Amino acid sequence: MVEDQPQTGYSSITSGRRDIEGEPMFSSEFTAPKGFLESILFQFNRLKYVLIYTLILVYGISLLFAIINKLTIPSETAKHKKILTFNESVNPANGLKKVSFDVVRSGDLKPNYKPLQWLSVVDGPSEDKGLYSTMDDNKYLIKSVLDTEYEQLLFDGKNFTFEGSEFKIDDFKSSPDLKFALLRTNSKRLWRHSYHADYYILNVSTQKIDLLVKNLTMVAFSPDSQKIAYVLNNDLYVFDIFKNSTQRVTESGSENVFNGKADWVYEEEILESDQAVWWSPSSDHITFLKIDETKVDEFSINYYVQQDAGKQIPSYPDLKTIKYPKSGTPNPIVDIKVFSLKSKDTVTYKLDEPTQLINEIVYLGDKKFIAKVTDRTATYLKVFVMDVDGSEKTLQRLQFDEEEWIELTHYTTHVPALKTNEGADGYIDVIPIDGFNHLVYYPNLSSDNHIQLTSGDWEVVNGVTSFDKQKRIVWFISTKKSSIERHLYYVSLDEPLKIHEVTDVSSDGYYAASFSSGSRFALLNYMGPNIPYQKVLDFKNQDEAKTLYYLEENKKLKENLPLYDIPEKKFKKINIGPDANGADIVLNSFEILPNNFNPKLKNHYPVFFFGYNGPNSQQVNKIFSIGLNQVIASQLNAIFVCVDTRGTGFLGKKHRSLVRDNLGQHESDDFIKVAKHYSAKSYVDSEKTLIYGWSYGGFMSLFTLQKDQGETFKYAISVAPVTNWLLYDSVYTERYMSLPEKNSAGYKNSSINNVENIFKAQRVLLMHGLGDDNVHFQNAANLIDQAVVKKVKNFDVKVFPDSDHSISYHGAYDIVMDQLISWAGQAFNGDFEGRWEY
Incomplete structure (x- = not known):
């Protein structure tokens, strides 16, 4: 059934009908003749036409009733078929608007978070005025949370003019002293974090703009704001702003050698950034990586439709190759290099093992820095202390974990030496203690002895949020109250294990925070479960944080929410029974029940299961959001269920580590048990169960179907899935699956290799971008070929030219979402039942 439309009347059965009131119904009209014979003939003809029109009318009415009967009464082959309400705009029960993709895309129900980038321009709290950069009415501004009247204009406008040509500002980056800014334009995305782009330097005081260099792939201001490091053609350069001179640091850059710039796998999986440079605090030295990909195998991707604006599509696709190390194949070889801007010398530190x-x-x-090094399967972590002049490389500590893995993180925080303790620089880090990730303090660099700062059956999230160097206070976000919430706390280095609560833990909350350079001020983001807000806090007295003002209250969202009938999200812990050791498996989950949910209905509601479930991930949390989840419940009259299976994060080592070397096995078991739990409910239609996921979630939907064989899950939607872990990148895969030669059985058992089992379900939809540089389309092609060999018919495939892993090229993401709900609607409506048998 579609949305109600204005009634326009039925189409007339005869072509002579006119719709204008007062006009004759039929176009043929007769005048009575004068004679008797003529009268008889007239009556006969009249009777003939009446009979004809009567028969036509009866036939038409019968046909109409047959059509109506066909639409409303299920046939024997589809007696369980239900006509669901799609794209219904208003709930007739209460007159409120229902959530749809049109509503979601309008932004009416989306919380707003204003950007606030703290500036690192001071050394101590006495000077901390809480300076930050922001954009307001197309103006790039510096403001102060302490002095609300303070405002410094950096630049006005989204565009700039240089030598008579106008350019759009894609990114604006201020120097630490706020005297200069880098303007990025003509950006062409390279990989997830990187671009090829042109960069211009803005002199803030004069507003003069000069070209830095075109077609760069990395730029970084020095801490003293006088220099800019950049990468051109994979070589590193340093530009001196005041001297207007450039120093070339390397000459080895090539298609295979990267200096100061991450290659694909380092950008995607390790550094999570386009930069592979680190300035010393004094700006006298710059440490960078030299990444040699010579032995890394290439992967080629065809781009079929991308072209310059206004130009004709080329006759041949654009073939691009990237160095992509797949599991078990050679990784890039990396050296650590340090360049001295004074002596112009470069020192090199080589790793103990090239892998x-x-x-x-x-x-x-x-003068010193630490380098964290892991083996390629992430079973150990070595922390080395290195000197900028190449004179020292010592092993400070070794962390070993054969049962789990070393998660690659960027949590190290420098703790400067106290004045009373000469030379004792230290650092704060996160390490697993009794199975949970906690903060520890290493007071010097010559020993692995540490001071534990936090403890308990909960975890610190993302390391140190801020560190007050003067007060020696560590601010952090953790799951101390609940694994699906986030609250702000602090602990003093001088009083370890004494945890202080900052946010209100008596109420449910999911918080994030960022601090000013002196740690006196913070932007606190409340992200759920209720309407999000942002406020600025003053921690002059950390025990009594003062709210200065609200940066964002989401008043528009508050006004819009009462206009909508938004289905409620309910968080649950599901006990799915004992594990292999007899301990109960309890999983975090949430469900969203459809509008006007009636538990008394029998075999009525479809269930739409969603999961990502990658190692150490989390989808079940108390962040406010209204999107796909609510659209499914509102428009498909379905129950939406999200579950974090074993292997996911923030519940400790025992919960997550058992998936090592066996990706998919425990997660799919959990999914099937959860689905059986729902299918047993009287109001659930157990023939209308669907599992959906993207990326790792796409792998999970297929792998679960492969194990379930259509018994519990009847439908699946898989977007951009891994189908064989030998096809995915080495760094991610080997961290969780070890090397293929050491775990060949695990690789085989964790791949999609039995399509006969998968397609015992009613139907499967696969969607993938042809330009996906992350999870290559090769994965989808592998599955499609298996389906072709087995002559599978209950299979739908949709591909998107030139789209990467996000499937967003030319607005494709909206198409994916529309297809997702349309296809799921057909599945829940019974449109696919039995089709594949013919």
Whole structure:
């Protein structure tokens, strides 16, 4: 059934009908003749036409009733078929608007978070005025949370003019002293975090703009704001702003050698950034990575439709190749290099083994830095202390975990030496203690002895949020109250394990925070479960944080919410029974029941299951959001269920580590048990169960179907899935699956290799971008070929030219979402039942 439309009347059965009131019904009209014979003939003809019109009318009415009967009464082959309400705009029960994709895309129900970028321009809290950069009415501004009247204009406008040509500002980056800014334009995305782009330098005081260099792939201001490091053609350069001179640091850059710039796998999986450079605090040295991909195998991607605006599509596709190390194949070889801007010398630190990975580099003072190094399967972490002049490389600590893995993180925070303790620089990090990730303090660099700062059956999230160097206070976000909430706390280095609550833990909350350079001020983001807000806090007295003002209250969202009938999200813990050791498996989940839910109905509601479920991930949390989840419940009259299976994060090592070397096995078991739990409910139609996921979630939907064989899940939607872990990148895969030669059985058992089992379900939809540089279309092609070999018919495929892993090229993401709900609607409506048998 579609949305009600204005009634326009039925189409007339005869072509002679006119719709204008007062006009004759039929076009043929007769005048009575004068004679008897003529009268008889007239009556006969009249009777003939009446009979004809009567027969036509009876036939038409019968046909109409047959059509109506066909639409409203299920046939024997589809007696369980239900006509669901699609794209219904208003709930007839209460007159409120229902959530749809049109509503979601309008932004009426989306919370707003205003950007506030703190500026690192001071050394101590006495000077901390809480300076931050923001954009307001197309103006790039510096403001102060302490002095609300303070405002410094950096630049006015979204565009700039240089030598008579106008350019759009794609990104605006201020120097630490606020005297200069880098304007990025003509950006062409390279990978997830990187671009090819042209960069211009803005002199804030004069507003003069000069070209830095075109077609760069990385730029970074020095801490003293006088220099800019950049990468051109994979070589590193340093530009001196005041001297207007450029120093070339490397000359080895090539298609295979990257200097100061991350290659694909380092950008995607390790550094999570386009930068592989780190300035010393004094700006006298710059540490960078030299990444040699010579032995890394290439992967080629055809781009079929991308072209310059206004130009004709080329006759041949654009073939691009990237160095992409797949599981078990050679990784790039990486060296650590340090360049001295004074002596112009470069020193090199080589790794103990060429297969090792460099996870993080952090300066601890001006002369030393630490480098975190793991083996390629992430079973150990080595922390080395290195000197900028190449004279020292010592192993400070070794962290080993054969049962789980070393998660690649960037949590190290420098703790400067106290004045009373000469030379004792230290750092704060996160390590697993009794199975949970906690803060520890290493007071010096010559020992692995540490001071534990937090403890308990909960985890610190994303390391140190801020560190007050003067007060020696560590601010952090954790799951101390609940694994699906986030609250702000602090602990003092001088009083370890004494945890202080900052946010209100008596109420449910999911918070994030960012601090000013001196740690006196913070932007606190309340993200759910209720309407989000942002407020600025003053921690001059950390025990009594003062609210200065609200940066965002989401008043528009508050006004709009009462106009909508938004189905409620209910959080639950589901006990799915004992594990192999007899301990209960309890999973975090949430469900969204459809509008006007009636538990007394029998075999009525479809269930739409969603999961990502990658190692150490989390989907079940108390963040406010209204999107796909609510659209499914509102428009498909379905129950939406999200569950975090074993292997996901923030519940400790025991919960997540058992998936190592066996991706998919425990997660799919959990999904099937959860689905059986719902299918047993009297109001659920157990023939209308669907599982959906994207990326790792796409793998999970297929793998679960492969194991379930159509018994519990009847439909699946898989977007951009991994189908064989030998086809995915080495760094991610080997962290969780080890090397293929050491775990061949695990790789085989964790792949999609039995389509006969998968397609015992009613129907499957696969969607993938042809330009996906992350999860290559090769994964989808592998599955499609298996389906072709087995002559599978209950299979739908939709591909998107030139779209990457986000499937967004030319607005494709909206098409994916529309297709998702349309296809799920057909599945729940019974449109696919039995079709594949013919």
